[in-house]
Amino acid sequence: MTKPVAIAIQTFKTPPQRVYDAILEPAMIARFMFGPLLREEEILHIRNAPRVGGDFSFKVRRGDQELDHVGRYLELIPPRRIAFTWAVVPQPDSATVSIDITPTADGCSLRLMHEMPPEYADFVDRARGSWEKMLVVLATLL
Numbered sequence: 503m504t505k506p507v508a509i510a511i512q513t514f515k516t517p518p519q520r521v522y523d524a525i526l527e528p529a530m531i532a533r534f535m536f537g538p539l540l541r542e543e544e545i546l547h548i549r550n551a552p553r554v555g556g557d558f559s560f561k562v563r564r565g566d567q568e569l570d571h572v573g574r575y576l577e578l579i580p581p582r583r584i585a586f587t588w589a590v591v592p593q594p595d596s597a598t599v600s601i602d603i604t605p606t607a608d609g610c611s612l613r614l615m616h617e618m619p620p621e622y623a624d625f626v627d628r629a630r631g632s633w634e635k636m637l638v639v640l641a642t643l644l
Contacts, residue, residue, distance in 0.1 A: 508616040508629035512637035516644045518603045518610040522581035524644060525601065526552040534640040536562050554578055558586070573599075588616065597622070612637065 514521050524530040528548040536545050546561040546568065552575060560571040570591040576598070577585035585600040597618045604611045614637065616629050 505617050505620060506623040506626045507618070508626045508633060510614045510616075510630055510633035510637055512612045512614075512634070512641055513606065513609065514612065514641050514644055515609040517581075518605050519581035520644060521603055521610055521612060521640070522584065524640060525584055526550065526578075530640070530643065531560060534643055535636050536560060539639050540635060551575075552578060 524534070528550050531550065532545050532548045533539060536543060536548075542564070544563040546563055548560050550556075550558045550560075552558075554575055554577065557574040558572065562569050562571075572589055572591055573587040575584070575586045577583055577600070581603055583600065583602050585598065588597040588599045597616060599614065599616045602613045602615075604613070614633050616633060618625065618629070622629075
């Protein structure tokens with residue numbers, strides 16, 4: 503059975519290295535992936551160890567619920583590719599997110615692919631929409 507995949511694409515008017523760095527920087531993660539520019543939530547912590555094998559934990563409170571987004575880095579190829587596992591505790595990190603950044607005449611293009619376990623097939627459109635929203639915020643910030 504093939505795994506469901508959500509794909510989000512965004513263009514940036516900034517060099518690939520700047521986009522790559524922003525995706526890994528805790529202060530930027532707190533602005534484009536979580537918090538008031540996206541939704542009503544309180545950021546509890548953004549912990550990040552951006553190296554192959556390094557892990558991350560992005561914990562937020564939405565209403566009465568605490569969500570800890572966790573994973574570990576699989577690939578880091580500056581300024582072209584970032585790949586990591588992705589899960590929300592207590593789920594296992596069985597999803598994989600890969601980000602490919604390609605230079606363009608005006609800056610760069612980013613293609614994000616979120617590959618999920620088969621049981622998350624109904625979540626593809628929601629995941630795509632969430633990633634697209636985050637990438638629009640990132641483009642605005644840069």
